[in-house]
Structure formats: C-alpha cells, structure tokens
Amino acid sequence: MKITEEHLFTISLDKELKNGNEGRSKHWSSAHKEKKQWIDALQAADVETDSGMVIDTQTFLEEVLGDRSVQQKVGLTFTRVLGKGQRLIDSDSILRGNAKELLDSVVDFGILEDDNNEYVAWSLGLQDDTRRSEGPFVEISFYGAE
Secondary structure: OOEEEEEEEEEEEOOOOOOOOOOOOOOHHHHHHHHHHHHHHHHOOEEEEOOOOEEEHHHHHHHHOOOOOOOOOEEEEEEEEOOOOOOOOOHHHOOOOOHHHHHHHHHHHOOOOOOOOOOEEEEEEEEEOOOOOOOOEEEEEEEEEO
16 A cells, blocks of 8 residues: 555544444444434535635535545545543544444545545544644545555
C-alpha cells in the first residue's frame, strides 16, 4: 500500500464518535437507528476542502463532486474531538463503536462509492483533546491513496 498523503477534504459532523463499550446488539435495529443519525449529521455537516473553502455537504456533493462519488481510492482518518469532561478511550476502541455506521452513511450519502478495499485503502482512528471547548464532534479526513 502506498499513501500519497494528499489531503483532499475534511467533513466535520456534530455527533459523537463512540467506542461501543456497551456492546453490539445482534439485532439490526440499533445499527439502523445509528446510521439514520449519521445521515442526519452528514446533511448538517460542513466540508473543508484542501484550499480552505468551507461548504455544506450537499453543495459539496453537487458542485465539487458533480453528484458523483469520490473518483479515486482514499485513506480515511476518523478524529474523535473530545468535549468537556470526556476521557480519551483506548486507541483500539476508536473505530470499534459507531464508526462503521458513520462510514456506511458516507457511502449512502454518495460521497464514496463503497467502503471496501477497492475504494478505501486504510482507516485510522484518532483523538483530539485540545479542542474541548468545541467538542464533542467527529472529523473524517479524506486522503489520496494508492
């Protein structure tokens, strides 16, 4: 795997990235509910392009992507920005919880064609405790990858 490290854009969503410590239900309804909440958060989210332009996700999808999904393989960072009183979670738990439903929602929204290895080369979970006054929220950064 070769990472080009070209930052493409970042989506900021006003929803918490949780570690799923309460466990996963085998019933599909909880995942469906979570996915619906992520879709709602995506509709209200902002996208910052590499040039510093900030626009809403629908305008980004229409005007920047031309109503098509990203046309290259990407790498993703999911950054959990902590809010007041929140603790850092174990690094192996960052992508364990509701990150799957978040990525599925990015696909359903039309930003990515799919979340398999043909379209997403790698995913990395990060945490940021330096912006607590702004949090909690999550950022997904998209990078060019080969």
